[in-house]
Amino acid sequence: MQPTERSDPVECRGFHERITLHTAVLLVNLGSPDAPTPAATRRYLREFLTDPRVIELPRWLWRPILELAILPRRPKASAAKYAQIWTEAGSPLTVVTRQLAEGLQALWGESGPLVRWAMRYGNPNVRDELVSLRQAGVRRLLVVPLYPQYCASTTGSVFDAVTQTLQHWRDLPEVRFVRHWHDHPAWVERIAATLRRAFDEDGEPEQLLFSFHGMPLKTLYAGDPYHCECQKSARLIAEALQLPRDRWQVTFQSRFGPAKWLQPYTQETLEELARSGVKRVAVVCPGFVADCLETLEEIAIECREAFLAAGGEHFTYVPCLNADPEWIRDFATILTPHLSGWPMHTRVEFPSS
Numbered sequence: 311m312q313p314t315e316r317s318d319p320v321e322c323r324g325f326h327e328r329i330t331l332h333t334a335v336l337l338v339n340l341g342s343p344d345a346p347t348p349a350a351t352r353r354y355l356r357e358f359l360t361d362p363r364v365i366e367l368p369r370w371l372w373r374p375i376l377e378l379a380i381l382p383r384r385p386k387a388s389a390a391k392y393a394q395i396w397t398e399a400g401s402p403l404t405v406v407t408r409q410l411a412e413g414l415q416a417l418w419g420e421s422g423p424l425v426r427w428a429m430r431y432g433n434p435n436v437r438d439e440l441v442s443l444r445q446a447g448v449r450r451l452l453v454v455p456l457y458p459q460y461c462a463s464t465t466g467s468v469f470d471a472v473t474q475t476l477q478h479w480r481d482l483p484e485v486r487f488v489r490h491w492h493d494h495p496a497w498v499e500r501i502a503a504t505l506r507r508a509f510d511e512d513g514e515p516e517q518l519l520f521s522f523h524g525m526p527l528k529t530l531y532a533g534d535p536y537h538c539e540c541q542k543s544a545r546l547i548a549e550a551l552q553l554p555r556d557r558w559q560v561t562f563q564s565r566f567g568p569a570k571w572l573q574p575y576t577q578e579t580l581e582e583l584a585r586s587g588v589k590r591v592a593v594v595c596p597g598f599v600a601d602c603l604e605t606l607e608e609i610a611i612e613c614r615e616a617f618l619a620a621g622g623e624h625f626t627y628v629p630c631l632n633a634d635p636e637w638i639r640d641f642a643t644i645l646t647p648h649l650s651g652w653p654m655h656t657r658v659e660f661p662s663s
Contacts, residue, residue: 331656333450334424334443335645337411338436338468339600340456341429342401346392352385358431363467366526388603395606404429406600407456409633410641417642423654424448430464436471443483450484450652454645456599458497459543460490461525461536488648492539493546496640500631501596502550508592508628515592515626517557517583519576520544521609522597524562527570537572543596563595563613564604576609577616584620591617592626601630 341358343350359365359380365372392401399405411427418425424446428439443451455468469487476482491497509515522540530537544560561579565571576593583591593613595605610627617625631637 331447331449332424333452333649333652333654334426334446334448335414335452335454335649336436336439336443336472337407337414337425337427337454337456338471339403339407339427339429340464340602341431341433342403342602343389343392344433346389346396348385348389351389351392352381354432355385355388356381361431361463361467361470363463363470366528391607392603394611395603401602402606403600403602406630406632410456410600410638413633413635413638414642414645417638421654423452423649423652430468430471436468437475440472440475444479448483449656450486452486452488452645452648454488454648457597458490458599459492459522459536459539459597462529462534463525465489484652486648488645490539491644492543494644496643498543498546498550500634500637500640501547501594503636504631504634505547505551505592505594505628508626512592512626513590513624515590515624516588517559517591518548518553519579519591519593520547520558520560521563521576521593521595521613522560522572523595523604524565524571524575527572530572540597547596563608577613580613580617580622580625581620584617584622587621589623590626591622591624592628594628595630598630600632605630 341354343354356376359376360373362369365376395402397405407427407429411425415422415425424443426439426443428434428436430436453468453472455465457464460466472485472487476485505518520540520543525534525536540562541560544558548555548558559574559579561574561576562572563576565575580591580593593609595609598605605627614625614627
């Protein structure tokens with residue numbers, strides 16, 4: 311039998327053993343600094359803020375602002391925030407992403423695909439993980455950006471990182487790409503179940519806020535579907551909870567710079583609710599798969615303090631799904647159709663010369 315997976319006759323000559331050619335799943339999350347220090351945070355922010363998908367300004371205009379106004383000051387403040395949530399195992403985002411990959415691998419077992427993980431910015435980076443998968447004999451690759459809602463600056467940026475590496479390879483794997491799962495019934499119900507459990511433990515809130523990561527308003531006008539997918543996600547979760555429309559809101563957090571971003575803003579909304587007499591609120595962040603700086607520090611600390619300072623009395627932050635075993639099973643359900651028709655392991659035997 312002639313070799314079908316390798317084309318170089320020099321490499322094939324004299325090859326007697328069998329090679330297992332795998333299918334793999336690569337989970338890609340946003341990323342985190344390597345340490346909660348100004349130096350590590352500066353490296354991370356430079357990589358993040360030089361991505362043209364994230365900052366849609368001409369390079370000649372943006373780079374002086376970044377180098378002269380942002381990087382000299384922002385890393386110290388950001389590092390202090392990271393220090394508040396850092397764990398002995400490292401960044402919560404990194405820890406949870408690794409646990410999610412390990413959980414999927416354990417669930418699928420040896421008969422399923424290889425599962426690896428990478429970060430769009432920081433470590434482990436996408437390029438190195440792709441090279442590692444090639445060395446492991448992977449010939450079929452499912453790329454999974456860990457964002458339930460599609461956005462060009464997140465999901466699209468993962469696509470860029472993968473293709474920028476693959477465009478330099480002569481021998482390409484088959485590649486599939488998961489665009490989103492913002493309305494998948496399994497995901498919607500898992501978020502709803504998490505909220506029901508939180509309400510049982512902390513009591514029903516007067517208002518539930520679905521807080522999504524903000525994006526510049528111009529991205530909506532440019533045709534990005536992110537805003538609409540966030541609205542749909544929140545509506546489906548609220549319907550699963552049978553919440554009346556006046557009991558929940560969609561808000562946006564983490565805005566950056568002076569430009570207008572998607573509104574209403576989460577912190578301002580919480581302050582307005584408290585001033586209007588609302589005493590009990592709950593906040594959930596369905597745009598995040600794993601808890602991170604934006605949820606653990608911005609929402610659970612900063613927004614809690616702002617709500618209480620404005621007159622609120624009870625603030626509940628509902629954690630992300632993280633690596634909950636039930637979520638891992640649901641996530642496998644979501645991903646399995648994307649692997650349809652792909653054998654997980656193919657054995658190829660090269661003849662002796």
